[in-house]
Amino acid sequence: MPPSAFPALILALTLAYNAQAAGPIAPTAVAAQYGLTTSTILPFPTATQSPSDTESHLVSLWGLNKAHIQDGPENLAFVADPFPSKPAPGVANTPTTGPVMQVTYPEGSFSHDTGGVQFYSLWNTTDGSSFNSMMVSYEIAFDAGFDWVKGGKLPGLRGGLNSTGCSGGNKADGLDCFSSRLMWRKDGAGEIYAYIPTPNNLCSQSSITCNSDFGISIQRGSFIFQSGQWTRLTQIIQLNNPPDVANGYIALYVNDVLAISQTGLQIRASNSVVANGFYFSTFFGGSDTSWATPVTTHTFFRNVQLWGSSSSSNMTGSLVNDAPASYNLKSSMTLSLSLMTVIVASFFCA
Template identity: 35%
Template sequence: MNALFPVPASLVLSGFTTSPAAASTLPLLALVPLTDPTLGVHKVTSHTTHHVVAPPPPVHSDPQHDPIEAWEAVFPQGSINPGNKDAPRGGFGFYLRGPKDFAQELRSASEVLLSYAVMFQDGWMWKKGGKLPGIYGGVGDSAYGCTGGRQTDRCKCFNLRLMWREHGAGELYAYVPQNPTNTEQMTSIPPRSVQNPDYGFSVGMGAWYFAPGKWTVVAERIKMNAVGKSDGEAAICSISRNDALHAFSSGEIEVFIDGRSVVRVRGLILRDETAEDSHVQGLHFQTFFGGHSVEWASPQTQRAYFAHLSGAILRSSTSERTREEL
């Protein structure tokens, strides 16, 4: 099983990858170059770069699978969230749809997998934490900016970036429609999950650890719930609603690290009758230190590398038995 696609090959309907090794194992995948136009990169954060470079060799090299090119993220000493204009700009940020055909298929896909490989340079210093790329989606342009405490149109967007914390502890840092069901499910995931003051959820804190000088493969699977009806009453996404949720089939979010499932959240309502067109739109490819304040800032100038961008449209008519075997 390829860690970029940690599901049975029979579930993959179509997809793409920038990894030649992955393309050779799954004939349905389109092999594409690591370029902005091909991957549908847009809304790039100003004053940051994501140059394609030859990454340094990892501490333990695997020539057959190690990327030979990657996007480089540079974090100057003292850099924080790019929104903090008093600190050096670090990391990068943009949205990524994938190749044109794949982006078109996303509009109607109910289950999607997106993945990448990340390597923090040898000698990396974690400080308090920082953000990593993850799936985003929603209804049209409402899908953008679904973070940072946003309160408007929260029924119409979701954002599933990851975070690193002290000592390389990983977590899913998720913004999902605000309703009691999602809050209950998100905060129930071990080893620890909490709702943050900015309304995002830290899910599965410490469920895995990143290691400097090593390529780590991150994959996210999302299954959109089917939309039911709520007898003509107010939108389910309203934070005051907690009835009639049984009318909605279960949505899911799953995180895989190096092919191993580390976080799986079921029973979610990711769209309702006010947002029936909500769907996965791609990856929010963002990374920075923070938080917003100086205690989050990068303690030294350092670099991280991102490669093997991949995605798949998945077959959803699978049994619970098959899912448990992933």
């Protein structure tokens, strides 16, 4: 491990130790800890709804990108809570009444094109607000006896001007987008699954798995999903600042206990990339039939809340040593302008 990695490792271990020592911490307390003072709750209906009514509800009240569900509106419905007596372990003050959102994964489906759901819920984009830190919290339940197969995607956060990039095998260079979803893997192993740049030999770190389709797995297997009950997931992202320093931070709390803490990340390579909202993306896969669910099955969601702040990460980090070409071009132009200023000043002072 290079010496430059030691400060980030020490910080991550310190955060993990402090979290375990402090015990569970509710999302509102996490938000306060990171100065996330702006928040919103995504509204659920008071009665169950059909797929068509569910689609109308989400389009009208959840601020969807391009005012539509990208994939799988027929796989969505608001239904009665299937596990009213199985709350998230150790989590207090969660409602046990009212409808929850059901996602259907049809038998044989293995991508967002063949099953599950995908849409992008934008937040505060109309009033010019820019979030450099964002957090999402939601509760999820898997059908009892859920067959995990090889894995699947779960909702997270995304940002940048490119609302369809940084997923689906589109490599992330940090110049126009990022995404940070979750995944379940075989036997319910959990992880953060992010489309972000991988400078400074990030892929060589033991906590990082770089996949062939460009997404990276962060701390795979650091927790295990359980089926047939509710689980609360809370993910926070602090964007790196400045864009050529890898001081970004991503963390995940599972049932209010810190499960993943990853420092030293370059999430963006341009200041124009900010956090925009909730990326509701869930499906089996993968992109081939080896990931397919053998039976029609479901997940359920409730209590979705977002927090944001204009402040980015203030952690220490290493200078990026392999920035994208366009970033290098921008830096070269800045350097050239600086040199011209020096030359002109020298001419007039001579």
